[in-house]
Amino acid sequence: QEYTGIKLEVLLDELIAVPLESREKVKHVPVGAYLTSFDILAALKGKRLYMVAATLRPETMYGQTNCFVGVDLEYGIYQASATEAWICTERAAKNMSFQGLFGTRGEISKLGSLRGIDLVGVPLKAPLAQYQKVYTLPMEGVLATKGTGVVTSVPSDSPDDFITMQDLSKKSAYYNVQLKWVEPFMPPKPIIQTPNFGNLAAVAAVEQLNIKSQKDKIQLVSAKELVYKEGFYSGVLLVGQFKGKPVQEAKPLIKEHLIAEGLAFNYCEPEGQVISRSG
Numbered sequence: 001q002e003y004t005g006i007k008l009e010v011l012l013d014e015l016i017a018v019p020l021e022s023r024e025k026v027k028h029v030p031v032g033a034y035l036t037s038f039d040i041l042a043a044l045k046g047k048r049l050y051m052v053a054a055t056l057r058p059e060t061m062y063g064q065t066n067c068f069v070g071v072d073l074e075y076g077i078y079q080a081s082a083t084e085a086w087i088c089t090e091r092a093a094k095n096m097s098f099q100g101l102f103g104t105r106g107e108i109s110k111l112g113s114l115r116g117i118d119l120v121g122v123p124l125k126a127p128l129a130q131y132q133k134v135y136t137l138p139m140e141g142v143l144a145t146k147g148t149g150v151v152t153s154v155p156s157d158s159p160d161d162f163i164t165m166q167d168l169s170k171k172s173a174y175y176n177v178q179l180k181w182v183e184p185f186m187p188p189k190p191i192i193q194t195p196n197f198g199n200l201a202a203v204a205a206v207e208q209l210n211i212k213s214q215k216d217k218i219q220l221v222s223a224k225e226l227v228y229k230e231g232f233y234s235g236v237l238l239v240g241q242f243k244g245k246p247v248q249e250a251k252p253l254i255k256e257h258l259i260a261e262g263l264a265f266n267y268c269e270p271e272g273q274v275i276s277r278s279g
């Protein structure tokens with residue numbers, strides 16, 4: 001499977017500017033406590049820090065409203081170059097290294113390890129997004145065995161992302177998120193026009209299949225398939241540099257643009273790696 005790796009920059013300066021004791025808490029841990037700990041900052045040595053997400057739909061990056069992690073998943077901070085460190089699963093870091101994205105092929109240099117819960121609430125700059133700042137939020141069922149374990153979220157065009165944002169805003173206390181990380185980004189803004197699902201394809205599909213929450217997994221698989229097909233074969237971009245172009249035409253152009261800007265890269269998932277639910 002050939003993905004586009006998207007780099008969402010962690011707004012570390014902004015985190016550091018707020019003292020630990022006055023940061024909002026996630027399950028009793030202040031937001032970004034791990035990332036801004038003395039040891040990690042020393043290991044980073046001033047490198048820029050990115051959460052890296054794998055997507056099949058680079059043309060939807062205009063609609064990013066947040067990034068998702070699995071709270072129980074394990075992530076690492078890996079040195080990508082002299083000036084950058086990337087957050088993803090170890091499995092993905094190894095694949096990236098073999099694909100020549102880091103220094104020495106096949107080798108990884110781990111600067112720290114953390115769990116998804118440590119990332120919740122962390123502010124990010126997402127490339128092409130219509131917001132200056134988006135947040136890292138929890139999603140159930142993020143697979144450790146697919147992509148990077150980091151999922152960039154586009155609720156306008158991804159039924160999973162839309163329903164998860166809806167769950168988070170309805171049950172923010174249960175999911176342990178601040179409403180200000182969720183509500184300003186909902187409802188989603190249109191980015192792609194389609195003939196059968198209008199300009200918010202994910203919202204239309206969720207309604208049509210009567211999906212009520214993240215737990216409706218079987219219907220969500222169908223909704224995703226329908227929205228993928230509709231977007232790819234009949235979608236037209238409503239925003240950005242390639243506004244008015246069909247998705248099929250815009251997709252490779254947007255990907256190239258992001259890569260040229262240093263905000264994305266090619267990432268391949270080897271055949272035969274076991275795909276299973278993370279639990």
Ligand code: ZZB
Nearest residue numbers: 055056057060142143146147149151154157158224227228
């Ligand atoms: C942004 C995006 C925008 C996505 C959209 C989809 C859609 P697939 O088809 O099953 O291979 N994803 C990536 N990694 C993970 C993971 N570890 N666990 C759970 N979900 C993950 O799925 C590829 C898509 O699943 C990726 O593309 C990513 O979400 C998510 F408008 O990135 B996508 C109709 C779908 N629309």
